[in-house]
Amino acid sequence: MGFIGKGLLDGMVVTARNFVGSYFDKERLVTVQYPEERVQTPENSRTFPFLVYDDNKNPVDTMRCVACKICETECPPQCIYIVMDRDEKGKPRQRPKVFDIDTSVCMQCQICVEVCPFDAIKMDNDYEKSRYGRFDELVEHLPDLLKSNEYYGRIKPTEATVVDAKLKAEKEKKAKKAAPAGAKPPTGSKS
Amino acid sequence: MAIPILFVLSVFLGIFAYTTLVERKALGRIQNRFGPNRVGRWGILQPIADGLKLLIKEDIVPRRADQFVHFLAPVIAVIPSILLFSVVPVGTRLVPVDLNIGILFAFAVSTVSVLALFMGGWASRNKFSLLGAMRAVAQVVSYEVPMVLAAVAVVMAVGSLSTLRIARAQSGGILNVTNWFVFRPWGFVGFVLFTIGAMAESARTPFDIPEAESEIIAGYHTEYSGFKFALFQMGEYLASIAMAGITVTMFLGGYNGPGSGPGWVGGLISMFWFFIKLAFMIVLNIWIRGTWPRVRVDQLLGFAWKVLLPMSIANIVAVGMWHYLTFRPLAWVATTLWLVLWFVTLSKLAATENVAPRTYRYAS
Numbered sequence: 001m002g003f004i005g006k007g008l009l010d011g012m013v014v015t016a017r018n019f020v021g022s023y024f025d026k027e028r029l030v031t032v033q034y035p036e037e038r039v040q041t042p043e044n045s046r047t048f049p050f051l052v053y054d055d056n057k058n059p060v061d062t063m064r065c066v067a068c069k070i071c072e073t074e075c076p077p078q079c080i081y082i083v084m085d086r087d088e089k090g091k092p093r094q095r096p097k098v099f100d101i102d103t104s105v106c107m108q109c110q111i112c113v114e115v116c117p118f119d120a121i122k123m124d125n126d127y128e129k130s131r132y133g134r135f136d137e138l139v140e141h142l143p144d145l146l147k148s149n150e151y152y153g154r155i156k157p158t159e160a161t162v163v164d165a166k167l168k169a170e171k172e173k174k175a176k177k178a179a180p181a182g183a184k185p186p187t188g189s190k191s
Numbered sequence: 192m193a194i195p196i197l198f199v200l201s202v203f204l205g206i207f208a209y210t211t212l213v214e215r216k217a218l219g220r221i222q223n224r225f226g227p228n229r230v231g232r233w234g235i236l237q238p239i240a241d242g243l244k245l246l247i248k249e250d251i252v253p254r255r256a257d258q259f260v261h262f263l264a265p266v267i268a269v270i271p272s273i274l275l276f277s278v279v280p281v282g283t284r285l286v287p288v289d290l291n292i293g294i295l296f297a298f299a300v301s302t303v304s305v306l307a308l309f310m311g312g313w314a315s316r317n318k319f320s321l322l323g324a325m326r327a328v329a330q331v332v333s334y335e336v337p338m339v340l341a342a343v344a345v346v347m348a349v350g351s352l353s354t355l356r357i358a359r360a361q362s363g364g365i366l367n368v369t370n371w372f373v374f375r376p377w378g379f380v381g382f383v384l385f386t387i388g389a390m391a392e393s394a395r396t397p398f399d400i401p402e403a404e405s406e407i408i409a410g411y412h413t414e415y416s417g418f419k420f421a422l423f424q425m426g427e428y429l430a431s432i433a434m435a436g437i438t439v440t441m442f443l444g445g446y447n448g449p450g451s452g453p454g455w456v457g458g459l460i461s462m463f464w465f466f467i468k469l470a471f472m473i474v475l476n477i478w479i480r481g482t483w484p485r486v487r488v489d490q491l492l493g494f495a496w497k498v499l500l501p502m503s504i505a506n507i508v509a510v511g512m513w514h515y516l517t518f519r520p521l522a523w524v525a526t527t528l529w530l531v532l533w534f535v536t537l538s539k540l541a542a543t544e545n546v547a548p549r550t551y552r553y554a555s
């Protein structure tokens with residue numbers, strides 16, 4: 001039996017059920033109280049790139065990046081800026097002096113990661129990147145970008161295991177090749 | 192007289208502040224959210240934070256707006272809403288002003304607020320504001336009619352326009368409850384009509400056509416910011432609270448309830464009942480706001496003129512019957528039948544209304 005306003009009353013029953021239910025049924029309240037609670041981000045989620053180094057004691061010397069500038073060239077929006085580090089005589093030190101990523105421009109495409117031949121740059125999943133300014137504050141410099149390999153292993157375990165295995169295999173091959181030539185055994189300058 | 196007025200002003204402004212919080216909380220829960228919970232425990236300080244925020248916000252006036260009228264509109268929006276409280280009897284010992292034309296005064300004053308809405312919309316020199324203002328005028332003018340006619344039923348039954356006498360007429364009976372007008376056939380219908388009218392008059396969802404966000408941004412207060420915007424909101428909330436108070440006085444027995452009486456203790460108890468009923472009306476308003484979708488403009492006006500108006504006129508006839516059929520059981524049966532008959536007829540008429548299928552000119 002319908003009469004004018006029956007649908008309206010039915011609707012009010014539904015909202016009343018929601019109202020009461022939200023106090024008793026934890027399933028209903030899907031809100032995550034952000035600063036106190038966080039959702040676990042999926043392993044493959046990504047935000048901005050960072051540079052990997054191997055030795056916690058000496059990040060600058062053990063970073064994998066050799067400043068080859070491939071990523072700088074490939075980055076579609078051109079948000080990477082690299083200056084090679086040189087010693088007094090102008091000889092390249094095979095590491096960047098300046099490595100800037102403008103996070104206001106970066107579109108998180110991961111292309112820099114794909115093209116890097118040295119597994120030196122990887123995608124981070126840290127999403128709390130808000131800053132108080134629009135310009136300089138959003139540019140990440142070398143010290144901000146350097147993060148350890150353990151960190152990488154922590155945020156992306158699966159991917160990191162593959163990369164570690166690959167790097168280890170490469171190193172062993174190099175060592176084997178170097179050994180017959182009579183050179184001294186490789187005691188990790190870059191381990 | 193000064194003490195009741197001060198009391199009413201401060202208490203109702205406090206109620207206003209916390210209505211906004213309760214509303215946001217309840218709407219949140221209805222949508223399975225938390226609602227404000229950051230400022231203080233359960234967001235208890237949220238109204239203060241909101242007030243501060245609005246106070247220190249930049250006040251932007253469009254360059255080509257009519258500066259004076261633009262400034263005046265929010266002020267005019269608040270004043271009638273506050274004046275409305277002056278005729279609401281809060282307790283047996285607490286009536287701000289006992290006007291012998293209280294109901295008339297309430298209607299006269301509450302209609303002034305539409306002037307403010309129109310001034311605001313007109314002075315902003317903004318199409319959306321103007322549209323909102325036009326809608327507000329059309330809506331308030333239409334809903335005023337059934338609302339006043341619903342009140343006329345009560346005035347006829349009591350024989351007085353004074354809100355205090357209306358409240359007194361509902362005392363007595365079992366536990367001071369059975370004489371409330373809402374427990375009469377005509378009173379119940381009048382209550383529903385009046386509540387709908389009051390909701391439309393204070394432009395609350397489902398009748399928030401004048402400020403329909405999804406259609407015309409914010410209607411008449413599109414161009415208002417900072418505290419002027421707050422004043423508009425305040426006027427609207429205060430008006431709806433005051434209308435709830437008048438509804439309580441006219442239909443829900445006012446301050447009457449078990450234990451209310453003329454003495455000091457009875458007076459305090461009567462205030463308790465009044466505020467309980469007021470809270471009930473406010474919660475009902477919020478609940479409805481959280482549930483019902485906004486009506487269309489044509490539906491809105493059609494509903495006012497084709498359903499509410501005939502119903503309220505039938506209701507006046509019902510009060511007449513009630514008055515002349517002094518044998519009560521007969522009066523009950525007769526008025527109930529009469530009103531149900533009208534309700535069914537109007538439902539049928541409204542349901543069979545032919546609406547031509549819409550034709551879209553640009554979208555296929």
Ligand code: SF4
Binds near residue numbers: 067072116117
């Ligand atoms: S991150 Fe990789 S690709 Fe980019 S400069 Fe360093 S080594 Fe080259």
Ligand code: SF4
Binds near residue numbers: 076078107
């Ligand atoms: S993720 Fe894409 S946009 Fe960002 S730095 Fe790497 S290549 Fe450039």
